[in-house]
Amino acid sequence: MLIVITRTGGFAGRERTGSADTHCRPDGAELERLAERALSAEAPSAGRPVADGFFYSVHIDGKVIELRDPDLTDEQRRLIEAVLGEGA
Incomplete structure (x- = not known):
């Protein structure tokens, strides 16, 4: 599974992109589980945008979801942290 997150x-308004090929990672099975849950999660009710908040474009094997802080599920946050290599 290929996961790309922007x-x-x-x-600062800077863009950051990271990717993970789950077949090449020791935590690949866990990333696949997180990705499947991130795709299937109901979108939280959209509140007001947060000033200086982050927006995420998550591409998982041809499917795309758009997410934003602070409206992330725990699985979405963990997936973002794992792929970008830092806290979401």
Whole structure:
């Protein structure tokens, strides 16, 4: 499974992209589980955008979901952290 995440927004407005091929990682099975849950999760009710908040474009094997802080599920946050290599 190929997972590509692009983060935009934030205070500096810088874009960051990370990717993970689950077949090449020791935590691949866990990432696949998180990705499947992230895709199937109901979108939280959209509140007001947060100033300097992050927006995420998550591409998982041809499917795309758009997410934003602070409206992330725990699985979505863990997936983002694992693929981008930092806290979401």
